[in-house]
Amino acid sequence: MGIPSELRDLWVSKTKTPFLIASPAEESKLLRSKQCTNEGVRAGLKAATIACVASAVPTLAAVRMIPWAKANLNYTAQALIISAASIASYFIVADKTILECARKNARLQDSLRHDNTGAS
Numbered sequence: 001m002g003i004p005s006e007l008r009d010l011w012v013s014k015t016k017t018p019f020l021i022a023s024p025a026e027e028s029k030l031l032r033s034k035q036c037t038n039e040g041v042r043a044g045l046k047a048a049t050i051a052c053v054a055s056a057v058p059t060l061a062a063v064r065m066i067p068w069a070k071a072n073l074n075y076t077a078q079a080l081i082i083s084a085a086s087i088a089s090y091f092i093v094a095d096k097t098i099l100e101c102a103r104k105n106a107r108l109q110d111s112l113r114h115d116n117t118g119a120s
Contacts, residue, residue: 032101032105033102033105035101036097036098036101036102036105037098039097039098039101040093040094040095040097040098040101041094043093043094043097044089044090044091044093044094044097045090046093047089047090047092047093047094048086048087048089048090048093049086050089051085051086051088051089051090052082052085052086054085055081055082055085055086056082059073059078059081059082060078063078
């Protein structure tokens with residue numbers, strides 16, 4: 001089968017074109033999005049470490065003290081409980097942080113737009 005020759009030629013011609021120079025507005029938008037992503041990752045990692053400790057301590061204590069947990073929670077179950085809490089907290093906090101940063105950037109862009117149109 002393969003790629004039809006017309007599509008292949010179009011794709012090859014697009015890959016050979018020189019890189020486009022982004023406008024300062026586009027560059028600042030990309031920079032802000034990277035900063036939002038980095039903030040989300042940092043906040044998610046902090047939340048995941050806290051959740052890991054907060055779920056590991058009671059899980060491991062329960063396995064040692066509670067007879068039902070001792071009989072039914074093997075090492076895999078303990079690891080799943082701890083990792084599920086950590087993973088969930090990471091994604092929830094990272095998502096909320098990125099969305100809040102995006103809202104802040106949208107408000108900033110909106111206020112800049114209104115300032116520019118009002119001054120004209």
